[in-house]
Amino acid sequence: MRPDFVLFAVMACPLVGLVALWLLNAMRRRRFLAGPAEDRVFRCSRCACVYTDDPDVDLSRCPQCGLMNESFDFRA
Numbered sequence: 775m776r777p778d779f780v781l782f783a784v785m786a787c788p789l790v791g792l793v794a795l796w797l798l799n800a801m802r803r804r805r806f807l808a809g810p811a812e813d814r815v816f817r818c819s820r821c822a823c824v825y826t827d828d829p830d831v832d833l834s835r836c837p838q839c840g841l842m843n844e845s846f847d848f849r850a
């Protein structure tokens with residue numbers, strides 16, 4: 775084995791490990807951020823309770839008083 779190849783292997787191994795760790799961390803962070811933002815926010819028009827429900831429901835029952843509410847849009 776040539777000495778310059780050994781030197782390259784010793785230098786490259788930690789570098790490859792670092793890049794792999796960085797990629798794994800970036801993927802995990804993206805998945806974490808995408809999760810909770812999917813839920814819809816609802817605000818009860820009777821008792822003003824704010825709660826969340828699945829993103830595929832248009833009307834959701836208030837956990838406090840049971841009134842059906844439409845999803846709350848922050849941009850409106």
Ligand SMILES: [Zn+2]
Pocket residue numbers: 818819820821822823836837838839840841
């Ligand atoms: Zn309510």
